[in-house]
Amino acid sequence: MNHSITESLNRSISSSLWGDAWRQLCRDRIAVASFWIIVIYLAMALYGEGVFWYFHWQDMAPPYQQTNLREEYLAPSVFRHPFAMIPRVNPGAVSSPAIDYRGQPAARSVAARFRVGLRTLAHHPLGTDNLGRDVFERTVQGARIAFQVGIITSCIAIPIGVILGCLAGYFGGKTDDFIVWLYSTFSSIPGLLFILAIAMVVGKGLLGVYLGIGLTTWVNLCRLIRGEVMKHKTRPYVQAAHALGLGPFRIMFRHILPNVFHIVIITFSLRFPAAISTEVFMSFLGIGVQGEPSWGIMISNARLRLWQGVWWEMTFVTAAIFFIVLAFNLLGDALRDALDPRLRTSER
Amino acid sequence: MSLLEINNLHVRFSAGHGHEVRAVNGVSLAVEQGESVGLVGESGCGKSTLGNAVLRLVPVQAGTVRFEDQDVLTLAHRDLFHYRRRSQMIFQDPYGSLNPRIAIGAAIEECLAVHRLGNRAERKRRVRDLLQTVGLDPDYAARYPHEFSGGQRQRVGIARALALDPVFVVADEPVSALDVSVQAQILNLMKDLQQARGLAYLFIAHDLAVVRYMCDRVLVMYAGAIVEAAGVDALFACPSHPYTQALLSAVPDVEKGLRARAAGVRREIVQGEVPTASSLVAGCPFHPRCPYAMDLCRAQLPDERAVGPGHTSRCHFAGKLPPT
Numbered sequence: 236m237n238h239s240i241t242e243s244l245n246r247s248i249s250s251s252l253w254g255d256a257w258r259q260l261c262r263d264r265i266a267v268a269s270f271w272i273i274v275i276y277l278a279m280a281l282y283g284e285g286v287f288w289y290f291h292w293q294d295m296a297p298p299y300q301q302t303n304l305r306e307e308y309l310a311p312s313v314f315r316h317p318f319a320m321i322p323r324v325n326p327g328a329v330s331s332p333a334i335d336y337r338g339q340p341a342a343r344s345v346a347a348r349f350r351v352g353l354r355t356l357a358h359h360p361l362g363t364d365n366l367g368r369d370v371f372e373r374t375v376q377g378a379r380i381a382f383q384v385g386i387i388t389s390c391i392a393i394p395i396g397v398i399l400g401c402l403a404g405y406f407g408g409k410t411d412d413f414i415v416w417l418y419s420t421f422s423s424i425p426g427l428l429f430i431l432a433i434a435m436v437v438g439k440g441l442l443g444v445y446l447g448i449g450l451t452t453w454v455n456l457c458r459l460i461r462g463e464v465m466k467h468k469t470r471p472y473v474q475a476a477h478a479l480g481l482g483p484f485r486i487m488f489r490h491i492l493p494n495v496f497h498i499v500i501i502t503f504s505l506r507f508p509a510a511i512s513t514e515v516f517m518s519f520l521g522i523g524v525q526g527e528p529s530w531g532i533m534i535s536n537a538r539l540r541l542w543q544g545v546w547w548e549m550t551f552v553t554a555a556i557f558f559i560v561l562a563f564n565l566l567g568d569a570l571r572d573a574l575d576p577r578l579r580t581s582e583r
Numbered sequence: 584m585s586l587l588e589i590n591n592l593h594v595r596f597s598a599g600h601g602h603e604v605r606a607v608n609g610v611s612l613a614v615e616q617g618e619s620v621g622l623v624g625e626s627g628c629g630k631s632t633l634g635n636a637v638l639r640l641v642p643v644q645a646g647t648v649r650f651e652d653q654d655v656l657t658l659a660h661r662d663l664f665h666y667r668r669r670s671q672m673i674f675q676d677p678y679g680s681l682n683p684r685i686a687i688g689a690a691i692e693e694c695l696a697v698h699r700l701g702n703r704a705e706r707k708r709r710v711r712d713l714l715q716t717v718g719l720d721p722d723y724a725a726r727y728p729h730e731f732s733g734g735q736r737q738r739v740g741i742a743r744a745l746a747l748d749p750v751f752v753v754a755d756e757p758v759s760a761l762d763v764s765v766q767a768q769i770l771n772l773m774k775d776l777q778q779a780r781g782l783a784y785l786f787i788a789h790d791l792a793v794v795r796y797m798c799d800r801v802l803v804m805y806a807g808a809i810v811e812a813a814g815v816d817a818l819f820a821c822p823s824h825p826y827t828q829a830l831l832s833a834v835p836d837v838e839k840g841l842r843a844r845a846a847g848v849r850r851e852i853v854q855g856e857v858p859t860a861s862s863l864v865a866g867c868p869f870h871p872r873c874p875y876a877m878d879l880c881r882a883q884l885p886d887e888r889a890v891g892p893g894h895t896s897r898c899h900f901a902g903k904l905p906p907t
Contacts, residue, residue, distance in 0.1 A: 251727050252683055471680035478638050479694040479743070480667030489693075493684040 256497075256573040266569030272562035276378050283379030286372075299376050299528055303367035308540075311362040311370075311547050312355065319352040362547040365540060368528075370548050374555050377530035381559065384444055384514040385507040391449025392506070393456060397499060400460025401487045405468055414461070418454045426451050430513065434522045444523050448510050456502045463495040497574030504567035508560035515556065530556055584652055585613040586751060586783050587637065587670075592646035594629070594636050606632040608807035609646070614751065619777060619784035621798035621815070623791060623830065629807040630787045631675075634753040637785065638672055639663065650751070668698055671749040673773075675756040677736035681728035687739045688714075688724025691746050698747055713742040717772060734765035741772065745780070753785045758793060770797055791834050795819055800893070803827045806868040813894035823896040825873045825904060829853040867899070875904060 260266050290297035309315065361370040403414035421429075429451050434443030467473060468491070476486045511530075517523035518531025530552050537548035594607040606629040614620050622630045635641045637648055639655060648655040650670060658666055674680035682690060688710050695706045711721035717738040728736055737757060744752055754773065758766040770793065776782060788794050794801055794815070801818045803811040803826065811824040822828045833853070855872040867873070870880040877899070885899045898904070 251686070252729070471674050471676050472682045474635075474640055475672070475674055475680045475740075475743070476682075477640055478667065478672045479697070479747070480664050481694070481697055485697070490682050490685070494682070 259573040260569060263569045263573070265565050266573075269562040269566040269569070272558055273566065276559050276562075277382065279375050279378045280382040281379075283375040287376065287379065297372075299368055299372035301368065303363075306359065306363050306367035307365055308543075308545055309359050309363040309367070312358055312360050314362075316352075316355050319355040320349070361551045364533075364536065364548050365545075370533075370551055373528035373533055374530070374551055376528045377533060377552065377555065378559070380441075380524055380527060380529040381511045381514065381556075383441070384448065385510045387445045388448040388452065388510045389503055389507065391445065392451075392453040393499060393503060395450075396453035396456030396502075397460055397492070399453070400457040401464050401492060403457070404461040404464025405483065405487045405491070407465070411461075414457070418457050421451065422454045424451075427513075427516075430517065431522065434517065439522050440525050441523075444514050444517055447517070448513050452506055452510065456499070456506075459498050459502065460495055463498060464491055467491045467494055497570070500574060501567055501571045504563050504570055508563040511556065511560065586616045586618075586651065587614040587785070588647075588649040589613070589633075589637065590647045590649075592633070592636060592648065593644045594632050594641060595644050605807050607636060610804075610807070610809055612802055612809065612812070614783050614785055616750070617777070617781045617783055618800065619786050619798045621794035621801040622785060622787045622804055623789060623794050623801060624804035625789060625830075628804045630804050631755050633804070634672070634755050634785060634787050638670060638753055639666075640672075664698075668747040669749055670751040670753070671744040671747060673737075673740055673744050673752060673754040673757045676760055677733050677740055678728075678760075680740055681736055683728055686725050686727055687731075688726075691724075691739075691743050694743060694746050700747070709746070713746055714739075716745070716776070717742045718768075732765075733761050734769060737761060737765075737769050738772065741769075741776070745776065748780075750781070751783045751785070753787070755787045756789065757786075759788065759790060766793065773797065791819075791830065803830065808868065808897070810869065810898070811894075811896045813891070813896075817891060817894050821891075823890045823894070823901040823904065824869075824898045825875055826853070826869050827896075828904070867897075875900060 286297060286299075312319070359369050359371070361374065363369055364373070399414050399418070403411040430447035433447040433450060437443045437446055464487070473486060473490060476490050481490070514523055514529065515531035515534065518529045519535045521535070523529060523531055533548060533552045537545070537552065541549055589610060589612050592607055592610045593605070596604045596606055598604050608629070610629075610633055612620070622633065624630050632641060636643050637655070639658075643656055646656075650666065653662070653666070655666060681687065685693070688707075691710045691713060692706050695701065695709060700706065701709060710724055714721045714724060719735060719738050719742070723731075723735075728739070731739065737760075741757075757773070758769050761769060773784070774797065777784060784797070786794065786797050788797075798815050801813060801815050802809045803818075803824065805826050811818065811822065811827045813823075818827065819831065822831055830853075853872050866882050867876075867880045867885050870876040873880065879899050883899070885897045885901075887895045887897050888901055890896050890902045896902075
């Protein structure tokens, strides 16, 4: 074989284990779909963040907080104007309204009619609630809160779990005893009670949510990391690192941690939806987010109006929660398949 | 003064419930500069533990290890760190001893960095030199261990061990996990490196042919103790301990085997098992399996006795046994 061809072949197979896992993940259609769903939610959350800060900076009430009693209980736009997108082929037909939703004369040309139709549908696309606030805008804000909760609680819980797990697994002995005692104590307290207690101490609001969830959900990760580190500690490569004179912290965090890091990634993707649901639950109980439209608050409000036939608020919020939680769980499973060598099969 | 002197070394592991395993039980040995000393014995006789104890990878209960006239076992943090540069290890398992998440170049460079040898550019160059020395393409530095064959990985392991320029290397069965065809390459590489750098090896093996090829002196270990020590030629020519004799006769040799079969002679194979290292046998540890065992062997632990120049044996009847 030609030398340059061999060389390029060699290049193409040269890869790290992370690269292999990534390629395997890309072959998994469900994982890719879940990934894109998460990206869409992330975009929504970022948009919500932008809206929030823009109106904060302008010192104005953001659209999702503006009450407009003239527009209360509007159904989703498709239900209000089912034929908005059908261009009027035959001018003068009875079915098409002569005026649009603003009471202005309807456009005549097909293209203009199409534009007006789009604008009609974009006006409160998912309807409004009892105060005439846009359900879509509020759901987007809910996504923003959900991502904040997911990310910030992970930033609290994951470092605690990883560091304590590494220390316990690597040093063993007294350190291990202490950390095992610590997480056993934590896990013996019912999670929600503990979250409620923390939320009561630091007060209602997002800080309580962050701390409550962050300080209670590190236990599982810590346990997993501890076990894996214990297993890796006896591997020859760790012994080799010892013999080369590398220090314990370098061995722990540079040599062992990358080999157990897939657990962190999997745990992150699985605890993210758990954190979101916990936030929803806390907000539903009224000790969570205050004065901002989180999904829990929206459910809590929508529940009161469900019997009036106002179904859209509840439907869209629960659908939003459903899809993000489902996407994260499916992605978590796919990540475990791709990253956990024990479950890895040779051809897939 | 020898490069490495071990005196009456004991390594014991707790096996729970108050039991302990005596992995190394009163071993004394010396390794000279540039010499390669073979350590043979069956699985579980404590040879790897001895190698690990010399590098302070396992805690030692009693005895002394002196390296370049320093007591290794009491070295404080800084001196231990320095000792790591002088003595290194080549591991048995070429698959497990390299971190799968670190590119091999980075792995070698890391030990240079930790020991503060040279600046970044010098270290990079040194990594390339080392890879070249062990017969690998320097461009492989960016690759990960799983992209190499067993023999290539063992070369990487050797390069890493040599990165710190040691004078003494413990080679813990460096070729036993490799194909026979690759074994010879690695052994030749180790021999060449020994000549070029004046390395001393403590070569742990269970393959007698490998030891015969590599070593100047051989120590035979049984149940945590050295039962026979001799120059390589003397040991293979006239083994004086029954265990050594049994080991040698157990070596498969195609031609000899065919001749023996034609003559109707059966090979002598040691029966029984190694006494579990936790339960001590009274007397000579080999007596339950020894074909020549007498009452004396069951009662009294034999002392080390000289059989020839530089040839010692721990057998009551050393030199008086029928030659094999």
